[in-house]
Amino acid sequence: MKGALGFGGITLGFMAAALGVLTMGVGIHRRDGRIMATGRQFVFMVLLGAVVAAGAMEWALVTHDFSLAYVVRNHARSTPLLYTVAALWGALEGSILLWALVLAGYLTVTVRRLRARASEPLVAWATLVGLVVAAFFFALMLGPANPFKATSGLIPADGLGPNPLLQNHVLMAIHPPMLYLGYVGMTIPFSFAVAALITGRVGEGWLLETRRATLVAWAFLSVGIVLGAWWSYEVLGWGGYWAWDPVENASFIPWLTATAFLHSVVVQERRGMLRVWNLSLIIATFCLTILGTFLTRSGVLNSVHAFSQSDIGAWLLTFLGLAAATGIGLIAWRGDRLRTPGRIDSPVSREGAFLANNLLFAGFAFVVLLGTVFPLLVEALRNEKLSVGEPYFERMTVPLGLALLFLMAVAPALPWRAASGEVLRRRLGVPAWIGALTMAACAVLGARGVAEIAAFGLGAFAVAGIVRQYALGVAATRRAAGVGWPGALRRTVAGNRRLYGGLVVHTGVVVIAVALAASMGYTTKREFHLTPGQRVTLQSHHFTYLGTTRHQTGQKDTVQARVRVERGGKELGVYAPALSIFPNAPGGSAIGTPSVRTGILRDVYLTLVASPDQDGRITLGVQLSPLVVWLWVGGGIIVFGTGIAVWPARRARRRSSTGPDPLDPPAPPVPSADEMLQEAPA
Amino acid sequence: MIRRVLPGVALAAVVVAALVVGGAGRSHPSRAPSVRAHAIAAELRCPVCQGLSVADSPSPTAKAIYDDVRRRVDAGESDRAIRAFYVGRYGEWILLRPETSGVGALVWILPVTALLLGVGGLALAFRRWRRQPALAATEEDRALVEAALAANEESR
Numbered sequence: 001m002k003g004a005l006g007f008g009g010i011t012l013g014f015m016a017a018a019l020g021v022l023t024m025g026v027g028i029h030r031r032d033g034r035i036m037a038t039g040r041q042f043v044f045m046v047l048l049g050a051v052v053a054a055g056a057m058e059w060a061l062v063t064h065d066f067s068l069a070y071v072v073r074n075h076a077r078s079t080p081l082l083y084t085v086a087a088l089w090g091a092l093e094g095s096i097l098l099w100a101l102v103l104a105g106y107l108t109v110t111v112r113r114l115r116a117r118a119s120e121p122l123v124a125w126a127t128l129v130g131l132v133v134a135a136f137f138f139a140l141m142l143g144p145a146n147p148f149k150a151t152s153g154l155i156p157a158d159g160l161g162p163n164p165l166l167q168n169h170v171l172m173a174i175h176p177p178m179l180y181l182g183y184v185g186m187t188i189p190f191s192f193a194v195a196a197l198i199t200g201r202v203g204e205g206w207l208l209e210t211r212r213a214t215l216v217a218w219a220f221l222s223v224g225i226v227l228g229a230w231w232s233y234e235v236l237g238w239g240g241y242w243a244w245d246p247v248e249n250a251s252f253i254p255w256l257t258a259t260a261f262l263h264s265v266v267v268q269e270r271r272g273m274l275r276v277w278n279l280s281l282i283i284a285t286f287c288l289t290i291l292g293t294f295l296t297r298s299g300v301l302n303s304v305h306a307f308s309q310s311d312i313g314a315w316l317l318t319f320l321g322l323a324a325a326t327g328i329g330l331i332a333w334r335g336d337r338l339r340t341p342g343r344i345d346s347p348v349s350r351e352g353a354f355l356a357n358n359l360l361f362a363g364f365a366f367v368v369l370l371g372t373v374f375p376l377l378v379e380a381l382r383n384e385k386l387s388v389g390e391p392y393f394e395r396m397t398v399p400l401g402l403a404l405l406f407l408m409a410v411a412p413a414l415p416w417r418a419a420s421g422e423v424l425r426r427r428l429g430v431p432a433w434i435g436a437l438t439m440a441a442c443a444v445l446g447a448r449g450v451a452e453i454a455a456f457g458l459g460a461f462a463v464a465g466i467v468r469q470y471a472l473g474v475a476a477t478r479r480a481a482g483v484g485w486p487g488a489l490r491r492t493v494a495g496n497r498r499l500y501g502g503l504v505v506h507t508g509v510v511v512i513a514v515a516l517a518a519s520m521g522y523t524t525k526r527e528f529h530l531t532p533g534q535r536v537t538l539q540s541h542h543f544t545y546l547g548t549t550r551h552q553t554g555q556k557d558t559v560q561a562r563v564r565v566e567r568g569g570k571e572l573g574v575y576a577p578a579l580s581i582f583p584n585a586p587g588g589s590a591i592g593t594p595s596v597r598t599g600i601l602r603d604v605y606l607t608l609v610a611s612p613d614q615d616g617r618i619t620l621g622v623q624l625s626p627l628v629v630w631l632w633v634g635g636g637i638i639v640f641g642t643g644i645a646v647w648p649a650r651r652a653r654r655r656s657s658t659g660p661d662p663l664d665p666p667a668p669p670v671p672s673a674d675e676m677l678q679e680a681p682a
Numbered sequence: 683m684i685r686r687v688l689p690g691v692a693l694a695a696v697v698v699a700a701l702v703v704g705g706a707g708r709s710h711p712s713r714a715p716s717v718r719a720h721a722i723a724a725e726l727r728c729p730v731c732q733g734l735s736v737a738d739s740p741s742p743t744a745k746a747i748y749d750d751v752r753r754r755v756d757a758g759e760s761d762r763a764i765r766a767f768y769v770g771r772y773g774e775w776i777l778l779r780p781e782t783s784g785v786g787a788l789v790w791i792l793p794v795t796a797l798l799l800g801v802g803g804l805a806l807a808f809r810r811w812r813r814q815p816a817l818a819a820t821e822e823d824r825a826l827v828e829a830a831l832a833a834n835e836e837s838r
Binding site: 237238239240243244245246343344345346347355356359362363366367370371374378382384385386387388389390391392395396421425429432433435436437439440442443444447448449450452453454457592607609621 | 686689693696697699700701703704705724725727732733734735738739740773774775776777778779780785786788789792793796797800801804807808811812814
């Protein structure tokens, strides 16, 4: 019954998407606004279909409907409600369903927002492209990834339950939807980019339409990546948060190209340049999300996350090829319209810095992509097996990351067009000294490692620049408007949300960079064999093994070791790292659950490596990692900054109340002819 | 002239000094056996895990390999010989950092080449831009701007 309902929803979604594509196509061909308006309505039907299908699946999961194969594989009667609901995205078919649902949601919001302009060619084509993508994902569920396949043979009394790793932490319920909101959101700018190429309106219109959607998707993707790292840290028990696992990389590569895009669009808005580049970046970002889905969901990799295998790979690869070919073909076809007359006067300028930023981000994305697919390519082409792992990625990406950190410190202070030595000294002198003195202080205080010290210094440099920029802006507003500091701060930010929100995002990135450098450089790790009552010491932390307890629930059998942690005579608490056996899971796998004492300066990370042997002796893993918590805090700051940037500006207030921004006077997007304005004598 | 350059030189000196002092502790790691063993283990793939290194993995197999590496270090085998032994046993696959020879070299060469091409391309573009005359405002443009500004003033 639920299976039929769900499959009905998928069929409805597919039919609506396909009919929507047809109707939009006819409407565009005949230039008939009424037909286009009808075509637009199909988006709501797509959403309805997706909601019905996802609802049916959740209903089946919650009511233990084991007549569906998906429920049998990913749910058991003993599964807690949270993980029951989360089972929707625990495996291949369900995650495609989630993808379709999120895409339908994004399309609905976009179409509603632009409802007055449904018959404009750009909007109409973008709707059509979005519906094509939706049709593809619904077709996947009609074909190789049907979530509502019936159980073959007898209907079992109980299911297998989710993969043990997926029912161990509440983050598992949040991280995948965040990632999907980010991934799928990139379809919207992609649709508008393709529409811009098809209609030949390759100016700035499509960028402005999708600016907010892109930022929102980017923020979700950032959160998804950070939460994924957090989950890995809290659950997997190896003490790290990022293993350069292909599945992690698959979410990181589109983030890199999307970040490059967010920066380079500023150059196009301001100077009308880089049109081809921006179109290429957003098309590449979309293709990389499809590639990521292929890598994670086709079973082509053997990694922690590739929980499912199916013949869906060929479909995704074909779609990826079509999307890439469409993008490249359209850019080649529109080549003549994409040429722009502008020029960039000096590499030492805001736009020069944006170019360098894009070069570095593109290089970064290329390194990660190459490292991820290289073993697959070598195996496919030469039938040899080799690995590309953390040592490679670290060697390649640390210099790129430091260069980006340097740019982040310098670029926001650079003026457009060209910077004189005098301007550089005035704007960057103090922040640069703060950075240099931070490095010196670190070295004197005993910090070791070139990359670590460079990261701390560059981070201080960047933050000092950001503080300076805020201080100058607020001071100017205060003088101009005659209000107090809090009011001036609010008005300054409201006057240029993108700039000041962006600077907050930068602060979050600095926080993450510093936390990365500290935790990668200065983590101490040790293993101890302990009998009850025994006490050991690591870096002035004392650990006393108190004993073990055993819990048996329906789904797992857990051994917990209780360990008292003290530092400097002060008790920090009793922590309980555990090892669980999941008898239901195929192979009855053992999963360690670390116990982490999160601290502002350092985390104490305890793992139970081995349960008590016949002498009652356990193996306890102890790890002291500095500043790890700041990784997650940085993620929060990034979200906060993005929130400032996308918050709708109130126009009336904006004009009347803010003083001039001394560093970056808010300017409307300047088409290339208007550049002359700036050269005309005042 | 000297007065203008001096602060920059001083800044650079502080940065370089800090990095040299900070780097000194790392570039001469005591080649203590435990440090060597850890460095080798960090570049060997744990055969039963999903992409974790022998040094990172908590699995018993990784432990056994780690201990074996340590034994070999203590027995006086060179880093290269230990790696070679594991490559002989498991194949190139065991190395998390691909060799710089053979097909694995591509994964090192390609990004560097791409980055150099990008830098070169940008340098060429800047050269072309510098030669290209800047657009200058004509009388007509100025008149348009003035008119627009005047209209804007009035509307306030």
